[in-house]
Amino acid sequence: MRKAAIPAAALLLIGLAATPAEAVDKINSKKLRDAVTVNGILGHERVLQRIANQNGGTRASGTTGFTASATYVKDTLRAAGYRVSEQEFTFPFFRDLAPATLAQTSPAATTYATDTFTYSGSGTVTGTLVPTTDVQVPPPATPGVTSGCEASDFPPAGDAPAVALIQRGTCTFAIKATNAIAAGYDAVIIFNEGQTGRTALVTGDLGQVFGVPIIGLSYADGAALVTAAQAGPVSVRVSTSTETDLTAKTSNILAETPGGDPDKVLVVGAHLDSVVDGPGINDNGSGLSTILETAKQLSALKVKPRQKIRFAFWGAEEGGLLGSEHYVDTLPDADLAKIFANLNFDMVGSPNYVRFAYDGDGSAFPGTSGPPGSGEIETIFHDYFTAQGLASGEKEFNGRSDYGPFIAVGIPAGGVSSGSDGVKTQAEAEVYGGTAGVIYDPCYHKACDTITNVSTKALAELGDAAAHGIYTLALTKSGFFPDGSRRALAKRGPSAIAESAY
Secondary structure, three states, X not given: OOOEOOOOOEEOOOOOOOOOOOOOOOOOOHHHHHHOOHHHHHHHHHHHHHHHHXXXXXXXXOOHHHHHHHHHHHHHHHHOOOEEEEEEEEEEEEEEEEEEEEEEEEOOOEXXXXXXXXXXXXXXXXXXXXXXXXXXXXXXXXXOOOOOOOHHHOOOOOOOOEEEEEEOOOXXXXXXXXXXXXXXXXXXXXXXXXXXXXXXXXXXEOOOOOOOOEEEEOHHHHHHXXXXXXXXXXXXXXXXXXXXXXXXXXXXXXXXXXXXXXXXXXXXEEEXXXXXXXXXXXXXXXXXXXXXXXXXXXXXXXXXXXXXXXXXXXXXXXXXXXXXXXXXXXXXXXXXXXXXXXXXXXXXXXXXXXXXXXXXXXXXXXXXOOOOOHHHHHHHHHHHHHHOOOOOEEEOOOOOOOOHHHHHOOOOEEOEEOOOOOEOOHHHHHHHOOOOOOEOOOOXXXXXXXXXXXXXXXXXXXXXXXXXXXXXXXXXXXXXXXOOOOOOOOOXXXXXXOOOOO
C-alpha cells in the first residue's frame, strides 16, 4: 500500500439509510469460495517469502526480488491456462543507503529519532532551524494545521544554511517541501500534527524527487524543537543517504480469461511490489496471492464468465501507484471504454484486522464517493459479510491504492482491505477482536512483514469476500443500476478513516 505512515483518527459509523432494490444480481459463489482456500493463498505467500529471502529481504520494484516475483506470477498464470502479457515501464527507484539522522548541535546537544521521506535528496546540512510561522503547539483538537501549505508560511532563509521545521496537516508533504525549498531552505523536517493517532514519527511518500534532505519527526520532538527555537537560535544537523534512479525499470503483469465479453472487462488488481525495507508478505503479498489463487481456481473450475476478467499485478505501487497509473494513462480510448469495473485488493491479511470495504457511495465519508457503480460494488461486499454473520466497516475512498487511477477516469471500483497503518479503535476491537490502540498491521512497511505477520483468519474471511466479489461481477447479468442506489448500513460494524497522505 502506498505509504503515509501515520494514521488518522477513527470514527464509529451508525447506518441510517433505507434498503433499496438490488443493484447487481445475487450470485452463488460458494463453489469458488470453497476452492480458494487459505492453504492455497499461503502456498503463494511462502514462495514470495522465499524469493525475498533470496534477494536481500525485499521484493521492491527495481530489484531482483520483484523480477523473481513477477516471473512466479507469470508462470503460475500460464500454467493455469491464461494468456499473459507484461507491460514494462520506467519509474524513479528510491532507497535509503543509510539511516537518516537528526541532531541538535546548539544550544544543547540532542539527538532525535527520524526517518527519510521517500524521494528525499541525499546529503548533510547543518544550519539554523526555522519553524514555519503557522505551527500550532499545542495542536488543534481536529486535524487542520496549514503549516507550510503557503509560500508565505516561511520566513526568508537568508544566505546561511537553514533547515525548515514544518508541521503535518492539510496539504501534501510534497507541497510543504516545495514551498520550503522555494523559500531557500537547505533541508526540511516535517513533524506530526499532534492529535490522537497523529503523534508518532511521521514519514511518507513525497510523490516526486527532491534535491534536499527531507526527514520526519514525532509530534513531541517537533514541539520540543519549536519551543527551543522560540526561545533563541537553534542549530541542527540533518543527514540522509539515498539512492534515486530516474530510469529504473519495472512492469505490470496482465492475464485475461479466454472467455467473457471482450467489450465488458472486469479488471481485478493487486500490487506486486513490496517496499524496499521488507518482503511485503501482507503488503501486498496477501492481496497478490488472493487474486492469483482466485484466477487459478476459476480456471480449474472451468468457470465461464459473462464478462472478461483481466487480472492485473501492478508494479511500483509503493512508488506512488505508478504501475496502475501507467496502465490507465497508456490504454487506448477504445480499450478504456470497455472496462466496466475495477476491483482492488491491497492488504487482506493484517494481524490486527478489520473487515473493510471501500466506501464507494460516500455514505461514511461525504464528498469521497466513487464514480457511479462504486456504491453497488461496495454493497456486494457488505451484503456478503452480512450473509456470513460478519460485521464490516467502511474505508475512505481516497484514491490511496491502485483503484485511484481507475476512479480518476470514471471507472467504478471497490474492494476489501484488512487495514494498514490506521489505529484500531476500542469500538472496532469490541466488534472484530484484536487490540485497540494498535495499528492494523504493526509490521506495515517494515522488515517484519514476513509470512509470520499474516493472519490466517483475515485471509479466510477477506479472501472469501474477494472471491465472491470477483465471481459476482464476472457473472452478473444486470450490471449496475443507473440510480447509484445505496445499501442500508445498520448492520455494519465500526469504520475507520483511511490514513491520510498529508
